[in-house]
Amino acid sequence: MAEPASLAPKQLGAYFALMEAVSLLQHEVEKQLRAEGDLSWIQFQLLARLADSDGRLTMTELADGVVYSRSGLTYQAGLLEKAGLITRGPSPDDERATLVTITEAGAALVARVLPGHVEVARSLLFDPLSDTDVDRLGDLMTRIRGHMRALPPRSAAPRKRRTP
């Protein structure tokens, strides 16, 4: 590698602060969701995404940034279905696809859990931020997320080594 194998101290500091802050935030968020709705963060995201999308998505659409393996989504969908929060059925457009639909109970649960969820985000994340800060944070994270999403999924991975 031609590049030096280090980040500037500022970058390193930003990186660790980011990771730790989000870890703390996620931990509190999970606690709130579990306590008030018996949901994991992933399950909440799946439901919220459905609620946002007219209530129906295919499994693949649903998986997008939330889950990193097909079987993981099947597992989570199984739990949500068992709990009566979603329904799975065949898709008219593509017979391979499964269409996931949020139930009334699912939508109600999201609505019930949301206020507390929002309160956690506000008190932990937004409390120390000014309006300008929020703008900047949103701008930065939106750009970063876009960059990450656009990256070649794994073509940049190191060429497969021959030594197993």
Added chain:
Amino acid sequence: MAEPASLAPKQLGAYFALMEAVSLLQHEVEKQLRAEGDLSWIQFQLLARLADSDGRLTMTELADGVVYSRSGLTYQAGLLEKAGLITRGPSPDDERATLVTITEAGAALVARVLPGHVEVARSLLFDPLSDTDVDRLGDLMTRIRGHMRALPPRSAAPRKRRTP
């Protein structure tokens, strides 16, 4: 609650972008650490923290923002010890405490894994950011982390309900 149970759209957008971006970043980081050093992110953090702190810390000091239960740390320390990356021994100052020491192998592993790790952070996180952006991100996340760390651990939790 006197406050409206919603976040401004800007806040909501920033929140979800933050959570998704870090989720993507963490996933790639874990892949790199697993591939190049057979380490989880948590294990890497523990080793890195030790390497940063003259090589020895008590379990409690080590746990700080990294792990959220005592037994979880004992479990991870057990793995690291079994792999020869750390050593555990009694503390001279407090006989209740366990003093964790990083081994040469542990320090070497951190050194071996670090370049790839840094490269992931650079390409995913810092690539789309200007110097000013990095400053702002660092400032924001440092403040947010400080705010979260300062919060009353759980005294703000809703008073225990009487209905179990």
Added chain:
DNA sequence: TATTGTTATACTCTATAACTATA
């Protein structure tokens, strides 16, 4: 052949509670 989704399985990790020992 490629894609969508499920299943089986094995593994990692986490958390609660009970316990020991020291401060």
Added chain:
DNA sequence: TATAGTTATAGAGTATAACAATA
């Protein structure tokens, strides 16, 4: 009594590979 750490155990979640069905 409170704190530091370990253990036992049980449950949640994850990922890989093999599979079936449709495009």
